[in-house]
Amino acid sequence: MIDKNACIGCPPVSRSPTAMATIRGFPDVAIMLYRTCKKPGGVVRLPAPKRAASGLGGMGSLVRNQAHVVNMHIGHHIRLARQMRKMTQGQLAEQINLTFQQVQKYERGSNRVSVSTLVLIAHALAVPVTYFFEGLQPDDKAADTTGSGLSAEGWEIAALVTGISRRALRRRLLSIAREIADIDAELNDPQE
Numbered sequence: 001m002i003d004k005n006a007c008i009g010c011p012p013v014s015r016s017p018t019a020m021a022t023i024r025g026f027p028d029v030a031i032m033l034y035r036t037c038k039k040p041g042g043v044v045r046l047p048a049p050k051r052a053a054s055g056l057g058g059m060g061s062l063v064r065n066q067a068h069v070v071n072m073h074i075g076h077h078i079r080l081a082r083q084m085r086k087m088t089q090g091q092l093a094e095q096i097n098l099t100f101q102q103v104q105k106y107e108r109g110s111n112r113v114s115v116s117t118l119v120l121i122a123h124a125l126a127v128p129v130t131y132f133f134e135g136l137q138p139d140d141k142a143a144d145t146t147g148s149g150l151s152a153e154g155w156e157i158a159a160l161v162t163g164i165s166r167r168a169l170r171r172r173l174l175s176i177a178r179e180i181a182d183i184d185a186e187l188n189d190p191q192e
Contacts, residue, residue: 070136072109072156074118077132079107079159081125095124108159 082092082103089107090100096117105111106121113121122129157177164170 067112068109071112073136074113074132075107075109076159077134078103078113078121078125081127081131082107085125087125092121092124096120 082089088100089103093100093103096103097120098117102111106113106117118132119129122131161170161173164173
C-alpha cells in the first residue's frame with residue numbers, strides 16, 4: 001500500500017492517485033504516482049500544467065509591447081521624482097520596504113509596479129499617484145508616451161547613460177553618439 005502522506009503531490013486518503021492526477025490535469029502521471037510514491041519519504045514533483053492560449057488572437061506581443069512602454073513610462077517618472085527629492089534608490093527602497101535592486105527594475109521598466117507598491121512609492125516621494133501616469137495616452141501606440149519626443153529606445157539609452165557613474169565615459173559615449181548621428185544625417189541627406 002502507498003503511504004499517501006509520504007510524498008508531495010500525493011492525494012489525500014479519500015482520493016486515488018489516478019483521480020488526483022486527473023484533477024490536476026495530468027491523466028498520464030497516474031502510473032508515475034503509484035511507482036514513485038511507494039517509497040516512504042519520496043517526493044513527487046508534477047510538471048506544471050500547460051497554460052491555455054491567451055485568447056488574444058495573435059495580439060499578445062502587441063499588448064506585451066504596450067505594457068512594456070507603460071512600465072518604462074512609470075519607471076521613468078519614479079526615477080524623476082526620486083532624483084528631484086535627491087534620494088538614492090537604496091533610500092527609496094528602505095522607505096517602501098524593498099531592495100534597491102527592485103527599485104532599479106521598476107525604474108528601468110523591466111518589472112511591473114503593482115498599484116499598492118505605486119501608492120507606497122508616491123507617498124515616499126510626496127507626489128500624487130497620478131503623477132506617474134502624466135503624459136500617458138491609453139491608445140498611444142507610439143513609443144513616446146511622455147511627450148518628450150524620445151522613443152522607447154531613446155528612453156533606454158538615456159537610462160543606460162545615466163547609470164554610467166564615470167563622467168569621462170559618459171562624455172565619450174556622447175561623442176560616439178554624435179558621430180553616429182552625423183553619419184546618419186549624411187547618409188539620409190537628399191542633396192547628395
